[in-house]
Every structure is written in C-alpha cells, then in structure tokens.
Amino acid sequence: MKIVSTLSVARTVWLEALRRRDIYAIVIISCVLMAVVMGLDFFHLEGLNKFYREFALKFMSTATAITVIVLSARQLPREFENRTIYPLLARPLSRFEFLLGKFLGVWLTALFCFGLFMVVFLLGMAYLQTNLQWAVFLQYLYLQTMMMGVLAAMGFVLSMLCNIDAAIAFGSLLFLFGSTMASMMNTVYELSTPVAQWMLIGLTWFIPQLFLFDLSEKTVHADIWPPVSFEVMAALTLYALLFITVYFTGALLLFRRKGL
Amino acid sequence: MIGYYQQGMNESNSSSCVIDVKKLEASYGKGRECTQALKGICFQVHRGECVGFIGANGAGKSTTLKILMGFRFPDKGEVQVFGRSVGNPESRERIGYLPEVALYYPFMKARELLSLYGGLGGLSRSELQERIPLVLARVGLGGKENDLLKSFSKGMQQRLGIAQSLITEPELLIYDELSSGLDPLGRFELRELLKDLKQQGRTIFFSSHELGEVESLCDRVIMIHQGEILRDAPLSTLLEECGDRSLEAFYIQTLQQQHKGA
Numbered sequence A: 001m002k003i004v005s006t007l008s009v010a011r012t013v014w015l016e017a018l019r020r021r022d023i024y025a026i027v028i029i030s031c032v033l034m035a036v037v038m039g040l041d042f043f044h045l046e047g048l049n050k051f052y053r054e055f056a057l058k059f060m061s062t063a064t065a066i067t068v069i070v071l072s073a074r075q076l077p078r079e080f081e082n083r084t085i086y087p088l089l090a091r092p093l094s095r096f097e098f099l100l101g102k103f104l105g106v107w108l109t110a111l112f113c114f115g116l117f118m119v120v121f122l123l124g125m126a127y128l129q130t131n132l133q134w135a136v137f138l139q140y141l142y143l144q145t146m147m148m149g150v151l152a153a154m155g156f157v158l159s160m161l162c163n164i165d166a167a168i169a170f171g172s173l174l175f176l177f178g179s180t181m182a183s184m185m186n187t188v189y190e191l192s193t194p195v196a197q198w199m200l201i202g203l204t205w206f207i208p209q210l211f212l213f214d215l216s217e218k219t220v221h222a223d224i225w226p227p228v229s230f231e232v233m234a235a236l237t238l239y240a241l242l243f244i245t246v247y248f249t250g251a252l253l254l255f256r257r258k259g260l
Numbered sequence B: 001m002i003g004y005y006q007q008g009m010n011e012s013n014s015s016s017c018v019i020d021v022k023k024l025e026a027s028y029g030k031g032r033e034c035t036q037a038l039k040g041i042c043f044q045v046h047r048g049e050c051v052g053f054i055g056a057n058g059a060g061k062s063t064t065l066k067i068l069m070g071f072r073f074p075d076k077g078e079v080q081v082f083g084r085s086v087g088n089p090e091s092r093e094r095i096g097y098l099p100e101v102a103l104y105y106p107f108m109k110a111r112e113l114l115s116l117y118g119g120l121g122g123l124s125r126s127e128l129q130e131r132i133p134l135v136l137a138r139v140g141l142g143g144k145e146n147d148l149l150k151s152f153s154k155g156m157q158q159r160l161g162i163a164q165s166l167i168t169e170p171e172l173l174i175y176d177e178l179s180s181g182l183d184p185l186g187r188f189e190l191r192e193l194l195k196d197l198k199q200q201g202r203t204i205f206f207s208s209h210e211l212g213e214v215e216s217l218c219d220r221v222i223m224i225h226q227g228e229i230l231r232d233a234p235l236s237t238l239l240e241e242c243g244d245r246s247l248e249a250f251y252i253q254t255l256q257q258q259h260k261g262a
Helices: A003-018 A022-041 A046-082 A087-088 A095-129 A135-159 A163-177 A180-189 A195-208 A216-222 A230-257 B061-068 B110-120 B126-139 B156-167 B184-199 B211-217 B235-239 B246-259
Strands: B017-027 B037-045 B050-056 B076-081 B095-098 B172-175 B203-207 B220-225 B230-236
Touching: A003 A022, A003 A046, A003 A095, A003 B110, A022 A046, A022 A095, A022 B126, A046 A087, A046 A095, A046 A135, A046 A163, A046 A216, A046 B110, A087 A163, A087 A216, A087 B110, A095 A195, A095 A230, A135 A163, A135 A216, A135 A230, A163 B156, A180 A195, B017 B061, B037 B061, B037 B076, B037 B203, B037 B230, B050 B061, B050 B211, B061 B076, B061 B203, B076 B126, B095 B156, B110 B126, B110 B156, B126 B156, B184 B203, B184 B211, B211 B235, B211 B246, B220 B235, B220 B246, B230 B235, B230 B246, B235 B246
Parallel strands: B050 B203, B050 B220, B095 B172, B172 B203
Antiparallel strands: B017 B037, B017 B076, B220 B230
16 A cells, blocks of 8 residues: 555645635634634633533534535545545555545544534633643544544545435534434433334444543543543544444445445 | 457467457446346557547446456456456556546645555655655646545546556556546646657557547557447548548447448
8 A cells, every 4th residue: 555645635625624614614603613712701600611611612513513414425525526536546556545544634624623523622721721631632622533533434434335415414414323322322312112123123233322422521620521431532532443444445335336 | 340350469469468458348237127238349459559549328337447456257268467467456556547437535735645656656755755746747637636625526536536546657558437527628738748758659548438539549550349349440441431431420420320230
C-alpha cells in the first residue's frame, strides 16, 4: 500500500471542505455559541452554567457527527457523478487506497471541525472562569474521535448502498438511534416479545451504541465522576475499531465490485 | 474480420505488445434487459504505434477503453497492458489516460491538480515543480497554474485533461474521444502535440468520431461495430480499399455494407 497516495487522496477531501466553506459554516455556528455563553454569564447562575456546558458539548458533538455523515455520504457518489474518479483511478492507485484516502480525509476534516468547536468551548470555559477536569475532558475528546471514525465508515457504506440523500437521512437516523434510543435497549428488551427481543439483539450487532462514546455529562460533572478506567477505554476503542473495520470493509467490497 | 490479431502479427511482435485484448466480452444490465456491449473482441497495440479506435455511438469503444483502464470488469476474456492484468494498479504506471467526459475538482488550482495526479504517478516534488509549467504551456494553459478550475471553460478543462495525462511522461496514451470539447485551434494544436509524442516513440491508442483526426495521426485503425471488430488494418490498406478517398468514405461504405448485409 502506498501511504503517500492515500494521503494525497485524503488531502483532496480536506481541500474541498476548506474551499467549499463547509468548515466556515461550523466556525460561524461556534461564534454564535460564544455569544450564547456571554448571554448566559449575564445571569450569573451556576445551574445555567452547567446546563450551558452540557448543552454545548452535546450540540458540538451532534453538529460534528452530522458534518461527518454528510461529508462521507457524498464523497463517492460525487466522484461517480462528476467523473472525477476516472483520472484518479487511471493512476497506479488501488480502489482500497482510494477509499482509505477518502475515509481518512473525512475523519481528519471532522476532527478539525470538532477541534474548532472545542477551541470555542474552552474559550467559553475560560470566560466563565470554570475549572475543567482535564483527564475526563481528554477522554471525552478521544471517544468522540473514535465515534467520528465509526460515523465516517458508516457514511461510506451507506453511500454505496443508496443515493446521497438517502445515505444522509439513514446515517442521521442511525446516529440518533445509536446515541439516544440505544441506551434504552435494556428496558425495551425486558418489555418485548421473544421475536422483538431477537430483533433487538440483531440491531445491537449492526448499529453501534454511540451513547457509549459520549462523556459530556461526566465532563460537566467531573467533580463527582472519576475518569473512566483504562480497561473500559480499551474496550471502547476495540468496539469502535470493530465497527470501523466492518463498515469500511463493507464499503470496500461494494466499491471494488462496482463498474464505473 | 481481417485483423492483425488473426494474421499472427502478435507472434512476431509479442515482446513489443503494449495492449493485448483477447476474446473480450462485456454486457450491461441483467436478464431480459442485458445488452451485449462487446462480443469477444481481440486486438493488440504494439510499442510506438498510433492506433485509432473508431465506431458509431454505442459500438463499444468507451466500454473497451474502460476495461483497459480497469474501471469496468469484463464478463469474459483477458486484457493485458504492458504484460500485466488490468486489475493490477501497477499496469497503469506507464499510462496516460484522458476520459471521454471528466470534470476536474473545481475547488483546486491547476497546479494542485497536476501535483495530485503526478504525485499519484510517483513523481517527486522537484520533478513536479519542473514539469507542471512545461506541461501546462504545452497544452496552451501557460500562466494558469494558480487559477481555480471552476473558472476554466470546457475547452480549457479538456486541455487540462490532456496535461494530466502527460504529466508523468507515460509510454502509452489512451484517449477516449480525443478532441471532445476543443475548438478548431485547440484540435489543431492537439494534433501537432500528438504528432510530436508519436515521433518520440510513444504508443497512442485513442477513440474518436473525428475521422480526419484519425487519418492524419494513425498508423492503424480498428473499427468496431455493435461490439464486434469489423476491421483492424493499417490506414493505407483501408484507404486503398475505398479508392484512396478518405477514412470517412471507407467508414460510411463499410457501415452501409453492414446495414445491407443485416
């Protein structure tokens, strides 16, 4: 595998996001959030302060997740539609290297967006003179990074199965399900019929439990929560890598079979 | 069919064979809607040759070229480029390809695009810095290095497409619809460029509807019709057959005979 070729393809994704102003939109949203921070400080209420931090982290995570889904879902269909893929694959570049480059490009672009959000968040924290438990915060950042990887791989496989609009819609629904509803699976399981229970078990194998990667509440209430243990972090890393591998392999198998 | 392949020229020239297509079959669609695009075609292209690939719309030209580049997969048959199977990306190391219709990333500058393609082709940074201005000047885009591609016209995009195909100085050029989108001056300049490349010993294989272009450039012509190769012969032979008129006359005469036969 040629790493340089893969990184060259990744750079095109990054350049596109930068020059098509996708990322600037994220920066503007961040600035609006900053303004909200200043408004909340006006009331000098500790409860609102915590609410802001929790809301801001969840909002930033969701906004970045949607960005990842949109970016990944449109990469391959746009290449096919505009035929920009022909001159690329006319080079000694395998489809695996091409897809990996696209995946890495989306992941890195998503991390840049998330990084911008986190800069805004930290500026807000500094403005509010709020202490941050760095250990938990860094764990939050790491797990969010893994989640972005899972979503990017999911976007690619969905874009090989359906058109851009459908891939974005499915991806967003799966993200919402994985980050909210999935946490209620145990309760729902107890109340379900045997057939529904089997279906729920099946769902847990195909849809990643994204809420596991969300440490926003722990970050905000870090005064009462210790950092997550190393074993749990390692297990979550493996869990994320497993889903990334499965989704990426699925996308690659479909892409390799596709006649252009 | 009278062709080089059947005449056994492949045996005498096997070491110089650049493209080797054997009994290639391809189809589109499934079941009742299945259309046979290629019906077991065979041909070879040898080092230093300039071969024109002609035929009506839907004859199978683009399908053949896509299979040669590894974009499509054949149903049956074998295709080798420089002795390697086209499924192997390394077979494309020495190829410059121009697709029939392609847009180039509108958010990139001409220099960045050529750096991307050249880099993928294995060129170093210093080689790219040296070659990019030269190749852009060669296709009439000198001084446009830092222009965003979204400001390029269709003709300029086609010139850029030719530039990207030449950036790695490949031994084999495969062009699908060579002069599509170019104005008369652009076509003339492209013809002159290809004559230069041919004189340098490059192998050129291209499809075109511009038969005058094919006539002025090619040593040999392969004519495809409804997925089958009708003729594969030196240009001079084809011209003799139609009383030394023109390739266009030969083409029309051959197709009319086909329609009468059908």
